[in-house]
Amino acid sequence: MLLNTKLITGFVAIALTGISVLKPFSNENYFDLDTKKSAVLVIESPGKEIYLDFCIQCHGANGKGDSKNFPPLDASDWLKNKRTESIAAVKFGQNGEIMVNKIKYNNAMPAMGLSNQEVADVMNYIMTSWSNKQSKIVTESEVAAIKK
Numbered sequence: 396m397l398l399n400t401k402l403i404t405g406f407v408a409i410a411l412t413g414i415s416v417l418k419p420f421s422n423e424n425y426f427d428l429d430t431k432k433s434a435v436l437v438i439e440s441p442g443k444e445i446y447l448d449f450c451i452q453c454h455g456a457n458g459k460g461d462s463k464n465f466p467p468l469d470a471s472d473w474l475k476n477k478r479t480e481s482i483a484a485v486k487f488g489q490n491g492e493i494m495v496n497k498i499k500y501n502n503a504m505p506a507m508g509l510s511n512q513e514v515a516d517v518m519n520y521i522m523t524s525w526s527n528k529q530s531k532i533v534t535e536s537e538v539a540a541i542k543k
């Protein structure tokens with residue numbers, strides 16, 4: 396009886412191994428590929444790197460600003476509705492009174508000396524992060540075309 400159980404267990408184990416070898420397209424075999432894909436995605440998100448290096452100290456890790464000196468980027472109506480002005484702000488700096496989500500800010504954001512490509516990358520990052528869901532991608536040439 397015990398021997399039988401062992402034999403059956405052994406048989407089932409062999410059968411299962413056989414099945415996974417015979418199924419080259421099973422999820423199990425895709426695991427490695429998926430891992431590589433997500434690693435590539437991380438490398439392909441230079442906008443996040445730029446955000447961490449240049450923006451986080453004022454706008455915060457959660458993009459919420461401080462509701463006083465630094466306006467939010469997460470759910471910002473300014474960022475959502477003023478696409479060109481937002482790109483210009485990041486490209487050239489921004490100061491003077493602005494209204495973001497019904498709160499007045501009158502402070503200064505310096506120009507950070509980013510290249511057009513870096514401005515595009517960081518814009519794409521902030522416009523698709525937190526609760527932001529902008530689908531029209533910002534390109535380098537769109538940034539290049541925006542003058543002071």
Ligand code: HEC
Nearest residue numbers: 449450453466467471473474489490491500501502503504
């Ligand atoms: C030194 C602090 C500081 C840094 C660093 C900074 N900002 Fe700002 N940012 C501000 C301030 C202050 C304003 C509002 C300026 C005003 O009152 O006119 C602003 C406004 C903005 C706005 C428009 C208003 C809004 O909230 O939607 C955007 C977009 C923006 N910043 C994005 C960025 C991005 C992207 C970076 C990094 C590349 C960055 N900022 C770095 C301080 C900063």
